[in-house]
Amino acid sequence: MVEEILKEALLNIFYKGYQQEIKPEAISFQQTRPEFEGDLTLVVFPFLKLIKKNPEVLAREIGEALIAESPMIQSYNVIKGFLNLVIHDDYWLNWMKGNLNKQVFNQQILNENETTVIEYSSPNTNKPLHLGHIRNNLLGWSVAEILRANGGKVFKVNLVNDRGIHICKSMLAWQKFAEGKTPEIAGVKGDKLVGEMYVQFDKAYKAEQKLLVEQGSKQDEAAKSAPLIKEAQQMLREWEEGDSQVRTLWEKMNGWVYEGFDVTYKRLGIDFDQIYYESQTYLLGKQLVLEGLEKGVFFKKDDGSIWCDLTDEGLDEKLLLRADGTSVYMTQDIGTAQLRYDDYKADRLIYVVGNEQNYHFDVLQKILRRLGKSWADGIEHLSYGMVELPEGKMKSREGTVVDADELMDEMVETARKMSEELGKGRELPASDANQLFDNIGMAALKYYMLRVDPKKTMQFNPTESIDFNGNTGPFVQYTHARIKSILRKAEASQLTWKTSDLQSINLMPKEKSVLVLLHNWSDVLLQAAMSRSPALIANYIYELAKEYNQFYQDNPILKEADVSRRLFRLQLSELTASMLSYAAQLLGIKMPEKM
RNA sequence: GGUCUCGUAGCUCAGCUGGAUAGAGCAGCAGCCUUCUAAGCUGCGGGUCGAAGGUUCGAGUCCUUCCGGGAUCACCA
Numbered sequence: 001m002v003e004e005i006l007k008e009a010l011l012n013i014f015y016k017g018y019q020q021e022i023k024p025e026a027i028s029f030q031q032t033r034p035e036f037e038g039d040l041t042l043v044v045f046p047f048l049k050l051i052k053k054n055p056e057v058l059a060r061e062i063g064e065a066l067i068a069e070s071p072m073i074q075s076y077n078v079i080k081g082f083l084n085l086v087i088h089d090d091y092w093l094n095w096m097k098g099n100l101n102k103q104v105f106n107q108q109i110l111n112e113n114e115t116t117v118i119e120y121s122s123p124n125t126n127k128p129l130h131l132g133h134i135r136n137n138l139l140g141w142s143v144a145e146i147l148r149a150n151g152g153k154v155f156k157v158n159l160v161n162d163r164g165i166h167i168c169k170s171m172l173a174w175q176k177f178a179e180g181k182t183p184e185i186a187g188v189k190g191d192k193l194v195g196e197m198y199v200q201f202d203k204a205y206k207a208e209q210k211l212l213v214e215q216g217s218k219q220d221e222a223a224k225s226a227p228l229i230k231e232a233q234q235m236l237r238e239w240e241e242g243d244s245q246v247r248t249l250w251e252k253m254n255g256w257v258y259e260g261f262d263v264t265y266k267r268l269g270i271d272f273d274q275i276y277y278e279s280q281t282y283l284l285g286k287q288l289v290l291e292g293l294e295k296g297v298f299f300k301k302d303d304g305s306i307w308c309d310l311t312d313e314g315l316d317e318k319l320l321l322r323a324d325g326t327s328v329y330m331t332q333d334i335g336t337a338q339l340r341y342d343d344y345k346a347d348r349l350i351y352v353v354g355n356e357q358n359y360h361f362d363v364l365q366k367i368l369r370r371l372g373k374s375w376a377d378g379i380e381h382l383s384y385g386m387v388e389l390p391e392g393k394m395k396s397r398e399g400t401v402v403d404a405d406e407l408m409d410e411m412v413e414t415a416r417k418m419s420e421e422l423g424k425g426r427e428l429p430a431s432d433a434n435q436l437f438d439n440i441g442m443a444a445l446k447y448y449m450l451r452v453d454p455k456k457t458m459q460f461n462p463t464e465s466i467d468f469n470g471n472t473g474p475f476v477q478y479t480h481a482r483i484k485s486i487l488r489k490a491e492a493s494q495l496t497w498k499t500s501d502l503q504s505i506n507l508m509p510k511e512k513s514v515l516v517l518l519h520n521w522s523d524v525l526l527q528a529a530m531s532r533s534p535a536l537i538a539n540y541i542y543e544l545a546k547e548y549n550q551f552y553q554d555n556p557i558l559k560e561a562d563v564s565r566r567l568f569r570l571q572l573s574e575l576t577a578s579m580l581s582y583a584a585q586l587l588g589i590k591m592p593e594k595m
Numbered sequence: 596g597g598u599c600u601c602g603u604a605g606c607u608c609a610g611c612u613g614g615a616u617a618g619a620g621c622a623g624c625a626g627c628c629u630u631c632u633a634a635g636c637u638g639c640g641g642g643u644c645g646a647a648g649g650u651u652c653g654a655g656u657c658c659u660u661c662c663g664g665g666a667u668c669a670c671c672a
Contacts (some may be wrong), residue, residue, distance in 0.1 A: 027614085028611090028612075030611085030614075033615065033616090034617080035615090035616080041615085043614055043653095045614075045653075046614095048652075055652085060644090080615070081614085081615090081652085081653095082614080082615060117635075122671075161672065164671090164672075165671085166671090192615095230649065278672095288664085303670090305670065312596090314598075315598085316597095316667085316668060318671080319670055321670090322670045323670065324670085326670085327672050328669095328670070328671080328672085329671075332672095336630060339612095353654065354666095355599090355600075355665095355666065355667095356665095356666055356667070357666095357667085357672090358598095358600085358667070359598080359599080359666090359667050360667090360669065360672090362599095366635075371641065383600095385600095385601090385665095386665085386666085389663095393665095418634075419634085422633090422634065424632085424634080440634090449609095451608075451609090452607090452608065452609095453608085453609085454670085455600090455601095456601075456608090457600095457601075457665070457666095458607085458608085459606090459607065459608095461606090461607085464606090464607095464621090464622095465607070465640070467620080467621065467634095468634055469620085469621080469634055469635090470619085470620040470621060470634095471607090471608080471609090471619065471620040471621085472620080474634055475620090475635085477634085477665090478632080478634045478635075479619060479635085481632070481634095482631080482632050482635080484631090485631070485632060486631050489631065490631090499625080510638060519657090524611095527611065531611090535608095535609085536611090539608095539609065539619095542619085542620090543611095543619090546619085549636070550636070550637095552631080552635085553627095553635075553636045553637085554636080554637095556630080558631050559630070594632085595632085595634075
């Protein structure tokens, strides 16, 4: 990397020329702004405190010294306190030589021996996946891929919330209203059917409450005493006791849901190395809480409920076990964390969970520390922002929840329509065309969701937001397809460019900017891993595609008369295509050969 | 009320640990296909970076206060 080499040279210069020992991290380069000549810029202001000189004079001295010290510097210029360095073309060309014909551009820099477990998705079994889950799933999957590309072991896990009162509600409604309906009979996905049952329960429950209120009950009393909720609570108790009939129904309906989820996950292109179920972890959580109570880390209230007092850390008291001994969300999360650590002995446990749960994870980590779990320091909440619609948050009551399956269908359908309007894909056989439309629609969706900084709340407009032009997934795909088209033609006309025999040429501005971007990839990958941000990758591939398109626009490749320049341009094109393909794949986006 | 967050062009978003005159896309307008895929490229217009102070040679970026959104503080998950 240029920067490392130059840093080294600078440290030498400061030491020899000015008797100053500078810390390497004090030196930072930035890209030279396009209006000035140069590739990298060193800002000299920070050094003026140590070396009392006029900034321009110092900048010139450093520039001269760098030229003497490092052959890769071709020239320099100084504007105010900014030292702009022009890197020799040979440096970029040499870098290219070393990276030709690559399909993989990963690096093994970041914590090679570190094991990371990353949890994402975390669905409830009473509701189908929606837009919010899409962001979660894509983010988690992509961050895992990015971490893998930087080296280190990464395991993807899912935690299914498969127990609790909400599942009992769906079960009860199925018993009462479904008349034996199954996904096969109804012809719907299992998760959708169970979701419908949940809604039906809610309707019937509300009706009961209304009736009770009309008969003179107060609203809150009605909510507690309605027969349906009583039945659901009874069912939950039976579940906890292991009642075989309840368990059988529970297993059957959850099975339907999992089949449905699998379809959605597969379509989204995400996967897991392991799936945890809350029903398998909450007992361990309970046990840990009781151990904590014995150790005096927690305390018991008069009613028998167990709490953790976090007031001395600026937080509140947190309930860990109800008075009746049943567990809450926190209980099972303690168990899940322990189980996960035992399974993987991971250095880092990343939870991809919405920022509405910041408090929860803060508390979880503190509680685990109090339990003496040193690995709690490795817990990291990848807290992402909510997805909002133009009219605000999604609300199931108002029917504004955007269903994941439907959204994917719409995206692909839009891709088909757009392609047909543009007259694309006609020459393809129907099955290939369908695959292409699917590919494009999913790319549009994934890029749209991932290009935004994960931490930020993002807006999604179902009718207008998804575009196929400009800063979008299909734009990048299109760039790739165009390059591939050229390479096919080059191949057909017997041109060979897959050689490391690269002539020294003078780079033209657009050739150089594409090449420099390619060179900068490893920085981007590292940065994306450290900040857990696929958005950086998304922005990078867009930047690269745009830059390449500009180059492509007014520079002939196949028709370039100069043979060594033509060779270089073919190589540059090939490398760009490989890079786009590799980087996009970290976002779950596939690059088509044609479109 | 306590804690945490966010506020950049009409809209959606970039802006690496503070660096030069704050950038893209969409939308609008005007151009470019007898030449490698026009899902492309070029140009134009569009900003008090929520406001005011402060730190600094230098602030969209750091600190304080205020204004305006959001989240959270459940025997929900």
